[in-house]
Structure formats: C-alpha cells, structure tokens
Amino acid sequence: MAVKAKKTARKSNTIKLKFDTSWSYDPAPESKSAASIKPKYDHFINGAWVKPAGGKYFDSINPANEEKLSEVADGNEADVNKAVSAARNAYEQTWQKMPAKERAKYIFRIARMVQEKARELAIIETLDGGKPIRESRDFDVPTAANHFFYYAGWADKLEYAFPNRKTSALGVAGQIIPWNFPLLMAAWKIAPALATGNTVVLKPAETTPLTALKLAEIIQESDLPPGVVNIITGAGATGADIVNHPDINKIAFTGSTDVGKLIQRAVAGTNKRVTLELGGKAANIIFEDAPLDQAVEGVINGIYFNQGHVCCAGSRLYVQESVAKQVIRKLKDRMETLIVGDPLDKNTDIGAINSRQQLDTIQRYIKIGKQEGAEMYESSCRLPGKGFFCRPTLFTNVAQSNRIAQEEIFGPVLSVLTFRTDDEVIEKANNSPYGLSAGVWTDKGSKIFNLTKRMRAGVVWANTFNKFDPTSPFGGYKESGFGREGGFAWVIALCEFN
C-alpha cells in the first residue's frame, strides 16, 4: 500500500495531514474457482430438482460486470401447488411427528454444512448480489450459519419454554425474501420454521436466487426429509402465487412496503398468519458529547458498506448543530478513502448496486435531492466501466420535508440534518412513515435510555450500528411492518398455543 501524505500548514499554524486520494491497495481478488455454479437450476421440490411447469427460465447476472451467471426456473401457479403439497405432505407425514430433538439434529447439521461451504457461499453471494466479499465472508455467511445453530437449540426446548401451555406448529410457511441478504434471509426464515416444526416453501428474490439454491443443495445433502424445505424461484408473480395459496398457514415476507401492503390486502379475511418486515429510513443521531471519530465510522458503516442495500440503513443523519461542521468534514474525508469497485476484491468497501433498476432508482433520488435544493457531495473515486456502481453520496442542507429525508432510497446516499435539543431530534427522527431502526451516539447512558424509550423504531443501536445476531428480535413500527422476527419472538410467531 502506498500512502502519500502531504503536510499542509493552516492559518492557525496547526498542521493538517491531507491524504492524497491516489493511494491504492494492490488488488486482492477472491478466486471464482472455489465456487461451482450450475448453468441451469430447476425448482427444489420434495427433495428433488423439478423442471418448471411452464418450461421457462430467466437469467441471474453478476451486477458487477453484467455477465450471465446462470439460468433459474421461472415458477408459476402449478409449481407453487406442487411445492405446497410437498410441504403439506412432509408436515403431516414426517416433520410434525418427528421428536423435536431429532428435528434439531437436522438443523444443526445444516448449520455445520453452511460453515463447511462458507467460502463457496460467500463467493456466490458476492457474484450474484454485488456485495463486497468482505461482507459476505465476514457477515452474511457466518450469521446465516449462526441462525441455524441458534434455532437448532430451540427445537427441543419448546416443550419447557411456555409453562402450563402446549405448543404446536402452524403448518406450512410461505416465505418470500429480498435481494439484500439472500442467504442470510433464507436462513433467518427457514431455521426457526424448522425448529418450531413447520415446513417451508421459500422464494428468493429474482436477482439473487443462487445462494438459496446452493442452500437447497446443502439441504438435499443433509438428508432432511423430502418436502420439509422447498425452494421455488421466480419474480413477483410467483411470490403472489405463494401468498394466495389456500393451503399455506403462515406468510413471512421481507421486502418493500408497497409489496407488503399488497400482501396484507391479499391475506385479509383468510386464516393466514403474517409477519411483514418492510422498508426503513433509519435516523442515526450524533450528540455533541459523542466520540466523533467512532460515530463517523458508525455512520459510514451504516449507510455506505453494503451499498446502502439494507432496510435498516442509517440513511438520515441528525447531527447536533455545535459539531455539525466537524462531523461533515470528517465524513467527507472518510468517504474519500472508501474503495468502490470489484466486489470480489477483499479491499473493496462498496460493491455493485444489485440491479440496473435499483441503480436507476438511486440516481433518480440523487436528482430529486439536487432539485429540492440540498447540497450534494460525492466521493471523487473512479467507477468501473462496466456494471452497476454508485459513488458514496452525501446531501447537506436537507429539510425534514425533503423526499430524500422521507423516502427509502436503498443506496449509498446519506441525508444530513441538524438539531439543537433532545426533544427536537426525537420529534424529527420520529417524523417518518417508517420505524424499523435508529442509532444514537453519545457519551451519556441516560440520554441513550431517554431516546430509546421515545423512539418509534423496532431496533435502536447505541454507539454502534447495524449489529445483528440471531438472539435479538427484529421488526418495525408503522410502514416498516409488524411482527417480530429473530430470537424468542420469532419462535412465538411460528407456534400455535393450545
């Protein structure tokens, strides 16, 4: 690594180290050869690979270079019918009857197999979704394995967890997941469903189906009884077929608020249970007494790592007025050092935007921000010639009512607003249609408790951001959805109490 530092004398005679942004790391790409991707994938139904009834397939591409990675089956109603009846049959004939401690062994085995194939899964996640290998390797895959481990532990404890009450499974769970954490979301949904004795029909997002299909291979190898987990690929229409299927007992959906509303309408008046984990516009709040360098790092992590493709991304930053100038300067300096580019490179901080469509949405919002009169700053980094990339971007002079402060952008775009008092920032932070998550940076524990009590957000991180583990419940207020997934809450949501 070559770092050239220029010393620049400032008027006050203090010395400022200014980093030349031409500094570079040598490329350190992860090898693609450790990943095996089949040219074509069918649906995974009843423990076997089944051709789509309509005979149609669609491409899954690498968003970092727009090259085709594989073809996957396009599911229709007939495929969904087949998967649901396999899941129902497995529920009634096998899974429901199996002693809980035996169910746990399968879940534990899947966890171990995910760990054993961690490198391959991380590479495929990065190729298919565009996220940096560092993220898939250090966060997505280990956290996915942890979900299987954690819920394996729950299976045989259910009998003792609710004194004087008996629990049973709900039946068949229909699970629809988005493209931002493809493998992790699959684990997050499948592991607790299996632990509580339910069987599953899961649909990954159309732009990122490959790690869920790899998980299907693992499930097949694990000898899990056929039909307990079925994985159907397809786009929104396939998702709607799952939602509308009359023999599904529980719908668990993670995705956009618009689709969440459609799903809620579709299941109204049916007996289906529903949890919806939808969009967000998280407020990240920096008080003047916060350790500023640590806070700035947390803000950068909260919005730029993972390309801002996180429903709980800290996309609204509220800084106390007295430190606003200092924080903005530190943010801009740090943005300049972020490495945007090849997601397979181990040095990359910001990878590819997941799809052309998502890149267009982000660019549309950047335009809106400028039209609204906010001041835009973007890092000066060079972007690769091919693929879908976006520079880390920041807006200052943002008004609370601006669309870039109210609407979910789902990209590396941060809106910075200021405040003077605790009451003011709580009011502003809560003034959002969403309420999924928030962050607070301060030296004072009492301030943290005051804030967390009054924030209308499902998760509030204090002096950290975007921390996840399988034991913590997760879910939103308002248009961010309802129901809690994760931890004990997720177990409760998947059980019937008798």
Ligand code: ADP
């Ligand atoms: P995003 O904006 O994050 O792509 P979407 O809500 O569009 O979120 O997609 C999340 C998941 O929901 C994907 O698997 C997608 O195929 C699925 N989906 C999209 N439309 C529908 C629908 N009408 N019914 C059920 N699932 C849908």
